[in-house]
Amino acid sequence: MKGEVWVYAESTERVLHEVSLEILSKGREIADSLGGSLSAVLVGRDLMDVAKELVSFGTDQVYWLEPPDSNFYPGVHVVEALTELVKEHDPDILLLGATSVGAELAPKLAARLKTGLSAHCNDLKIDEQGHLLQVVPAFGGGVLATIVCPEKRPQMATISPGVMKIRRNESRNGKILRREMPLNGKSRVKVLDSVKEERMEVSLEKAEIVIAGGWGVGNKENWQMLEDLAKLLGGAVGATRPPVDEGWAREYQMIGQSGKTVRPTLYMGFGISGMMHHMVGIQDSEFIIAVNTDPEAEIFKMCDFGVVGDLKEILPCLIQEIKKGRSEREGF
Amino acid sequence: MRIIVCVKPVPDPRHWNRMSLHPTLKVLVREGIPNVVNPLDRHALEEALRIRERYGGEVMILSMAPLFSLSILREALAMGADRAVLLSDKAFAGSDTLATSHILSEAVKRIGPFDLILCGNQTIDGWTGHVGPQLSEFLGIEGISFVKMIEGFHFEEDGTAKAIVRKKTEGGYVRIEARLPLLLSVVKEINTPRYVTFSGILEAERKEIQVMSASDLRIDPSQVGLAGSPTKMADLFMPEVKRRREVVQEKPEMASKLIFEKIRQRGLI
Ligand SMILES: Cc1cc2nc3c(=O)[nH]c(=O)nc-3n(C[C@H](O)[C@H](O)[C@H](O)COP(=O)(O)OP(=O)(O)OC[C@H]3O[C@@H](n4cnc5c(N)ncnc54)[C@H](O)[C@@H]3O)c2cc1C
Numbered sequence: 001m002k003g004e005v006w007v008y009a010e011s012t013e014r015v016l017h018e019v020s021l022e023i024l025s026k027g028r029e030i031a032d033s034l035g036g037s038l039s040a041v042l043v044g045r046d047l048m049d050v051a052k053e054l055v056s057f058g059t060d061q062v063y064w065l066e067p068p069d070s071n072f073y074p075g076v077h078v079v080e081a082l083t084e085l086v087k088e089h090d091p092d093i094l095l096l097g098a099t100s101v102g103a104e105l106a107p108k109l110a111a112r113l114k115t116g117l118s119a120h121c122n123d124l125k126i127d128e129q130g131h132l133l134q135v136v137p138a139f140g141g142g143v144l145a146t147i148v149c150p151e152k153r154p155q156m157a158t159i160s161p162g163v164m165k166i167r168r169n170e171s172r173n174g175k176i177l178r179r180e181m182p183l184n185g186k187s188r189v190k191v192l193d194s195v196k197e198e199r200m201e202v203s204l205e206k207a208e209i210v211i212a213g214g215w216g217v218g219n220k221e222n223w224q225m226l227e228d229l230a231k232l233l234g235g236a237v238g239a240t241r242p243p244v245d246e247g248w249a250r251e252y253q254m255i256g257q258s259g260k261t262v263r264p265t266l267y268m269g270f271g272i273s274g275m276m277h278h279m280v281g282i283q284d285s286e287f288i289i290a291v292n293t294d295p296e297a298e299i300f301k302m303c304d305f306g307v308v309g310d311l312k313e314i315l316p317c318l319i320q321e322i323k324k325g326r327s328e329r330e331g332f
Numbered sequence: 333m334r335i336i337v338c339v340k341p342v343p344d345p346r347h348w349n350r351m352s353l354h355p356t357l358k359v360l361v362r363e364g365i366p367n368v369v370n371p372l373d374r375h376a377l378e379e380a381l382r383i384r385e386r387y388g389g390e391v392m393i394l395s396m397a398p399l400f401s402l403s404i405l406r407e408a409l410a411m412g413a414d415r416a417v418l419l420s421d422k423a424f425a426g427s428d429t430l431a432t433s434h435i436l437s438e439a440v441k442r443i444g445p446f447d448l449i450l451c452g453n454q455t456i457d458g459w460t461g462h463v464g465p466q467l468s469e470f471l472g473i474e475g476i477s478f479v480k481m482i483e484g485f486h487f488e489e490d491g492t493a494k495a496i497v498r499k500k501t502e503g504g505y506v507r508i509e510a511r512l513p514l515l516l517s518v519v520k521e522i523n524t525p526r527y528v529t530f531s532g533i534l535e536a537e538r539k540e541i542q543v544m545s546a547s548d549l550r551i552d553p554s555q556v557g558l559a560g561s562p563t564k565m566a567d568l569f570m571p572e573v574k575r576r577r578e579v580v581q582e583k584p585e586m587a588s589k590l591i592f593e594k595i596r597q598r599g600l601i
């Protein structure tokens with residue numbers, strides 16, 4: 001139905017994923033502009049608290065599918081159950097997070113429903129006819145394409161984490177509609193266990209200050225200065241692709257098309273040329289500072305404040321300056 | 333094991349900076365930019381070759397692409413695949429991921445029984461990651477994306493087999509047991525693809541590449557290409573930059589003072 005916006009809400013250990021809240025915020029905006037309603041779809045066991053949280057977040061309906069077993073894999077059975085639910089209610093728009101779960105589930109669901117799907121959207125708009133305009137990066141973000149799905153419904157999109165702003169809505173009188181989701185006993189896939197791997201101290205996506213380094217940092221010793229600066233400012237350290245390949249930084253620190261999207265208050269890039277693959281991951285930063293020896297570096301066309309200079313000389317000075325500035329202010 | 337590896341030729345990313353947007357036609361000008369095997373598909377192929385080395389069987393390349401991509405398929409054959417099938421037809425042009433997966437699935441049904449289909453997790457040009465999962469749906473099998481390791485296979489008495497794989501997640505990974513036939517979309521951590529050797533290139537010359545058209549696949553042209561694609565591209569544009577772009581060249585001490593000021597002005601120190 002026109003204006004019916006659905007969001008697939010993901011949770012782990014009964015905690016809603018941030019990206020789901022981001023999409024719900026955008027979904028609310030779209031539903032309001034179309035004069036429709038916003039629903040969340042929830043799949044999992046014992047999720048009453050999560051369902052209530054979705055209602056208090058401003059969701060009009062929560063469709064909750066509860067499987068008999070909590071260790072289910074979101075494979076064919078979930079696709080079937082969701083297909084049935086969608087066919088029953090005929091939503092206009094269905095949005096999922098481009099997460100390890102959403103990016104796999106969305107295309108399967110679109111294939112079942114024989115509808116269109118766009119991937120890793122970083123913007124959504126509604127045109128005059130009420131169609132969903134889906135802005136997606138292609139060729140590493142060097143170009144953006146607007147995708148539409150004029151005929152088939154629902155119009156489906158996955159949204160990159162970190163690109164939409166969370167806006168809480170005052171609580172509404174949302175309904176929670178729970179339904180059992182039978183899992184055919186002979187499932188072909190089974191989750192054996194989940195393993196958590198090492199995480200960062202300050203998570204990159206949430207950091208207010210991101211200090212990023214590129215190939216120009218040159219070696220592990222210089223990289224340490226970035227770590228020191230980040231510690232001093234309470235920020236997180238990010239990287240372009242080459243430092244990850246060189247082993248100065250870890251895979252989870254990579255920012256850009258194949259890495260994370262950040263939107264800090266301040267981003268500082270050292271020895272980074274400004275290739276679109278990296279820049280797409282930082283374009284929503286409030287303020288961008290760049291340090292590069294090459295006055296022609298692309299990043300200078302995309303920053304707020306640029307310094308042409310050698311990071312090996314500037315970093316130690318800057319660290320000194322901050323220490324000094326801080327002690328002056330704190331009166332030591 | 334019979335393994336199908338889905339391979340897509342893509343414009344070589346090393347030349348992307350030469351690509352431009354046609355000001356009025358709103359299409360990408362990619363003249364003279366060579367194609368290569370999509371990087372993750374080389375990881376998928378490498379994994380298939382390792383499985384064949386261990387368990388025996390056959391590795392087949394499957395690709396939907398224009399006829400000029402034959403040379404790219406030769407490259408994949410030179411890595412060690414046994415044979416290749418190229419799906420090529422004017423009717424396929426403009427297919428979105430749904431139509432592409434539909435075409436690939438019809439070809440798989442004709443290629444015959446398989447144990448495993450391996451895909452790259454995503455292509456670098458379109459960057460959707462849809463084709464693997466959608467192909468599994470069209471074939472009615474399970475598909476797992478973000479696979480960073482295949483731990484191994486278990487062969488049961490009744491002739492069935494299971495794979496144990498690790499799927500990368502936001503905070504780590506999940507271990508999954510899945511019955512064959514199965515589709516896996518792999519990420520780059522899974523392996524390091526081998527180099528093509530000279531003897532590999534010579535052998536590839538003798539390997540078979542079967543070319544199939546829409547009519548060979550008995551595909552209704554209205555189901556594929558632009559007509560069979562529910563998504564349409566409404567616009568193509570370059571991201572716009574709205575930044576202050578104040579750039580200075582100063583001695584390190586002065587530069588640091590200026591940067592410090594900028595940080596302080598934002599209330600972060
Ligand atoms: C499909 C695809 C996806 C990709 N995804 C990503 C991604 O997600 N994230 C990502 O970052 N990259 C990604 N890349 C790689 C990307 O194309 C670039 O190669 C990468 O971003 C470049 O990193 P860089 O700026 O650190 O290195 P370079 O481009 O080599 O730039 C180094 C810069 O350092 C400067 N420099 C050198 N010495 C100094 C010094 N002493 N002081 C100050 N400046 C100095 C140089 O002038 C130069 O501008 C991807 C590539 C492809 C093909």
Ligand SMILES: Nc1ncnc2c1ncn2[C@@H]1O[C@H](COP(=O)(O)O)[C@@H](O)[C@H]1O
Pocket residue numbers: 337338339340370372373376394395396397429432436450451452453454455458459460461462463464
């Ligand atoms: N035209 C194609 N021919 C063969 N395989 C493809 C094609 N397009 C995509 N694939 C496979 O599907 C994967 C994901 O592609 P995509 O959904 O385009 O990001 C690729 O890494 C390939 O393994």
